[in-house]
Amino acid sequence: MKLSTRARYGTRALLDLALHYKSGPVLLKDVARRQRISLSYLQHLIAPMVAEGIVGSIRGVRGGVWLAKPPEEINLGYIIGLLEGSLAPAECVDNPETCSRSGACATQDVWGEIKEAIDTVLESMTLQDLVERQKNKSHEEITYQI
Amino acid sequence: MKLSTRARYGTRALLDLALHYKSGPVLLKDVARRQRISLSYLQHLIAPMVAEGIVGSIRGVRGGVWLAKPPEEINLGYIIGLLEGSLAPAECVDNPETCSRSGACATQDVWGEIKEAIDTVLESMTLQDLVERQKNKSHEEITYQI
DNA sequence: GATTAATTGACTAATAAAGTCATGTATTAT
């Protein structure tokens, strides 16, 4: 039950943008390099975010992309929702009608509880929280090197 | 991020066996029919459980399979572990060394928290809990039909 | 108008999951 690379790469890309929040446009190429994601793939991941308006973009020289909302207002549940859709571990959780056993199947309840648990974690965390964690980690790295 | 059918079918099959706990061998064919799983597929799902010893089996006429441990002693985390392995949403959670960014990546923490949340749900529930839920549901169904 | 950089669409490759089929082995009943 793995998260898709869309969700993982996309989240990393947004974190990268959050770390450069309010520093003007950032080249997608640079995000790709820093996050070790191929540029062509990243372009496809970022598109829905631009469409959604949480990422701003401008083309051409001195163009680039940037986070269009404050990182503390973007929670991870929303991001993952955009990138991957629902994290229900079984189809029947979101669409009970797709399974004839629905309503008479105890396992469905469990899958529902799992979804809830995942969503709780993701909704309780914002990009800003990630930024702070990330800064702590980078700092530790530097400290340890000395 | 869907659970595999292995995990879902396997859990349903074990719940079926739990509902017939201490009633002697049950035909795999009957489990397959009740749970709407193809017999040949179910045979492959049940094999690791037999190997693990939580399902007993005997071949031949009057043979069958049965739950070899009390349902209240089997928690779902263990079952899913057998059927599908770890529910870590990213490889780096279980094997940090597979990602060069490990230790310097804040997203890894989030995936780790998700895994914990899932495991907490699964480990807090036993097959016996499922049996009770299932019996309530079946009862409701009958009641509503009247 | 040349250059840069995001946008979009079509396409391919890789991987894993799902499922089937055939064969083998153990057990029981007659």
Next chain:
DNA sequence: ATAATACATGACTTTATTAGTCAATTAATC
């Protein structure tokens, strides 16, 4: 014994999804 039954195992096929690439387009700046 042997026929019937039912689990066990391995090889294989199919299907679906994800991941990723490539090429062409559009918009902005110098």
